[in-house]
Amino acid sequence: MTKIAAVQSCDSCPIRYSAVCARCDADELAQLEQIKYYRTFDVGHMICWAGDEMPFVASVVKGAATLSQTMEDGRTQMVGLLLSSDFIGRPGRTTSPYDVTAVSEVTLCCFRRKPFEGMMMSTPHIGERLLDMTLDELDAAREWMLILGRKTAREKIASLLAIVARREMSIGLVKQSGAVMVELPLTREAMADYLGLTLETVSRQISALKREGIIVLQGKRRIEVPDMQRLLEETGDDVDGGVVA
Amino acid sequence: MTKIAAVQSCDSCPIRYSAVCARCDADELAQLEQIKYYRTFDVGHMICWAGDEMPFVASVVKGAATLSQTMEDGRTQMVGLLLSSDFIGRPGRTTSPYDVTAVSEVTLCCFRRKPFEGMMMSTPHIGERLLDMTLDELDAAREWMLILGRKTAREKIASLLAIVARREMSIGLVKQSGAVMVELPLTREAMADYLGLTLETVSRQISALKREGIIVLQGKRRIEVPDMQRLLEETGDDVDGGVVA
DNA sequence: CGGAGGTTTGATGGAGCTCAACCGCGGTGG
DNA sequence: CCACCGCGGTTGAGCTCCATCAAACCTCCG
Structure with missing residues (x-):
């Protein structure tokens, strides 16, 4: 089930200093407040199917989600495990190449795509933080590759x-x-x-x-x-x- | 063998519009010219050992290099295949967590770390391009994970x-x-x-x-x-x- | 109580690893 | 000049780890 949760203030947000907004100042945060909304997904529900339109990007506020790929014959491989403060979606791309699944009850802080991309242009703090987070994810993916290939x-x-x-x-x-x-x-x-x-x-x-x-x-x-x-x-x-x- | 190659102009560079500098304008390119130098590595030679100090970040101009991890008992897993225009190194980190090896003769366009990080702060074009490239690499890593885990x-x-x-x-x-x-x-x-x-x-x-x-x-x-x-x-x-x- | 979803355990077979021999080629030095 | 060697590649034989198929168990919940 999908629910629109009540909007809460960024000031009291548990991931205020660890998510994509971590480096934003009060002014920038106020802009983000304008374009954000919360959604909650129950355990087991799909946040997005591979190939689907994703009208938003989001931060995981609470709970856990997974990214996974499935082959025609049903073999599936998880390719991402998203926990609190992790980022979902890719700026500049409108569809997700992966299935995104809530593996526990998940609360997302969603940003409408267009305005978010606009803010990335105007406020470097967001892009910089996203780059760092993406590099961390790439490192994690590479550690994962060692596990998959050789262990x-x-x-x-x-x-x-x-x-x-x-x-x-x-x-x-x-x-x-x-x-x-x-x-x-x-x-x-x-x-x-x-x-x-x-x-x-x-x-x-x-x-x-x-x-x-x-x-x-x-x-x-x-x-x-x-x-x-x-x-x-x-x-x-x-x-x-x-x-x- | 490591060689310092002659510096050539960015204007005639084969990866001018595909590397990390792709979106730089003439002025920004001139700044990059100040801090760049070329190095060439012969086939089979190490560009960097895991844990080593990396005094530069670089673009692959020509040839191919690999990133790989090795376990104590010798099992190794390649985690990156770097071809023309790919980026080596991570801004903000001074050591490489991976072995970097030239698998053919490789020419790198190197940037000294500190000045490059400075330029990232001052010219958003570089960070933006690097973000895009990193997201592409993350996608490639995830496709790779499916290959390793399930095929x-x-x-x-x-x-x-x-x-x-x-x-x-x-x-x-x-x-x-x-x-x-x-x-x-x-x-x-x-x-x-x-x-x-x-x-x-x-x-x-x-x-x-x-x-x-x-x-x-x-x-x-x-x-x-x-x-x-x-x-x-x-x-x-x-x-x-x-x-x- | 019965069923569904998640989990455990057993039996069996096969894909890929290990160990080993051999081939072809290019370099090198007697 | 050619014998030798090292390196990369190919092929074979046997074994092992994990996938597959199957059955039963646990726990929650209607």
């Missing part, structure tokens, strides 16, 4: 957990060492689409990691990592190379 | 050939239908690193495509595609979906 199923699962844990740690509130709690917003099938595996293999590898005590399940979607270092060793990444005495 | 070895090879053929066609000089000649600047091993395969599998699949007449080898690196449509059918991509009467 084993076990390493893929460990890497996914490590990536989400890292993101949750950077948002704050969890200590670096000791037990870490990870909230996975993905079904087994979505994890499989992310990692280029089948859902059965995902399930088996998670079971194996559980059996070995590397992770502890608390329900299906909450995962406790008793020893982050041990999980990182399972990712196949160089983990102690950066240790300096 | 069979055969589809991967066909996709690689199709991508290179498409790029050569967009550069010009080859007709859309009929036989197409593709110049592959990659060894079997590099293709394997690109596609997340072993070099043996690459070799076998190329042999199979040759046996079936879908491609014709002319030496090791030149490939003729007698019927592009047939090659495209092997990529697994939807190929006739866009046909309009």
Whole structure:
């Protein structure tokens, strides 16, 4: 279901300093307020189908969405995982080449395309911020390519957990060492689409990691990592190379 | 071997209208001329090691370079293939997270980092162009993720050939239908690193495509595609979906 | 209670990896 | 001049990891 949510002020916005508007001053923010509106999508609903017209670009305020590509025969590959403050859409292009799906309840801060593109011309802060965010996404995509191309199923699962844990740690509130709690917003099938595996293999590898005590399940979607270092060793990444005495 | 090449004028530059400087006017170009210098790298040589200091950003003028990541145990994955007019380096970051390798003789148009970042602040044309190029690269990376995650070895090879053929066609000089000649600047091993395969599998699949007449080898690196449509059918991509009467 | 969606587990087969041998070619030095 | 070697490529044989097919389980909810 799609809902138009009540407009709230940018001042109290949780992603005020991390989204595409992060560097805008009060004046520029006021202009953005003019062209923005909120929309909410329930879990499982499509925000956009591949090839569809997208009348807006948007920031993810709350929740999680995915970008994915599907082949004729049904094989699908997730190509983007969008969390709070991530940007949806591409200035200068009117259709999305990807399916965009809400994997949890998602709130978007939408900007009508034309006015937004106008603002990009007039206020450099937005384009600059968008460039930085896009470069970050490109780095993430490249890390993902290593996972898809060269890692084993076990390493893929460990890497996914490590990536989400890292993101949750950077948002704050969890200590670096000791037990870490990870909230996975993905079904087994979505994890499989992310990692280029089948859902059965995902399930088996998670079971194996559980059996070995590397992770502890608390329900299906909450995962406790008793020893982050041990999980990182399972990712196949160089983990102690950066240790300096 | 690294060589400092003679400086040539931007006016006669082959990538004048496709590189990061594409939208610059004569005045801005004059500023860029002040901070640029050319360097050439022989085939096989490293332009930069992962983690190294990169004192410049650059445009590829001629030749091909790759970005790749290597795991501790030696598994490597290519994450970028840089051809004429592509951009190397990231403004605001001093080290490269990837190995950058010249896979053919490469000529770079280098800009010292600090002055270039200064120019990005003062002349919006550069940042705007870089944003567009980065978004294109992100799209390419995502197409690549589908290839790595979900395609069979055969589809991967066909996709690689199709991508290179498409790029050569967009550069010009080859007709859309009929036989197409593709110049592959990659060894079997590099293709394997690109596609997340072993070099043996690459070799076998190329042999199979040759046996079936879908491609014709002319030496090791030149490939003729007698019927592009047939090659495209092997990529697994939807190929006739866009046909309009 | 029954059904649907998500998950787990088992059995089996195959695509692609690994190990290994061999080929062709160009460079190099005795 | 040619024997040798290194490099890139091809081909074969066997094995392994993961996909596939199948069945059962759990939990929520109507």
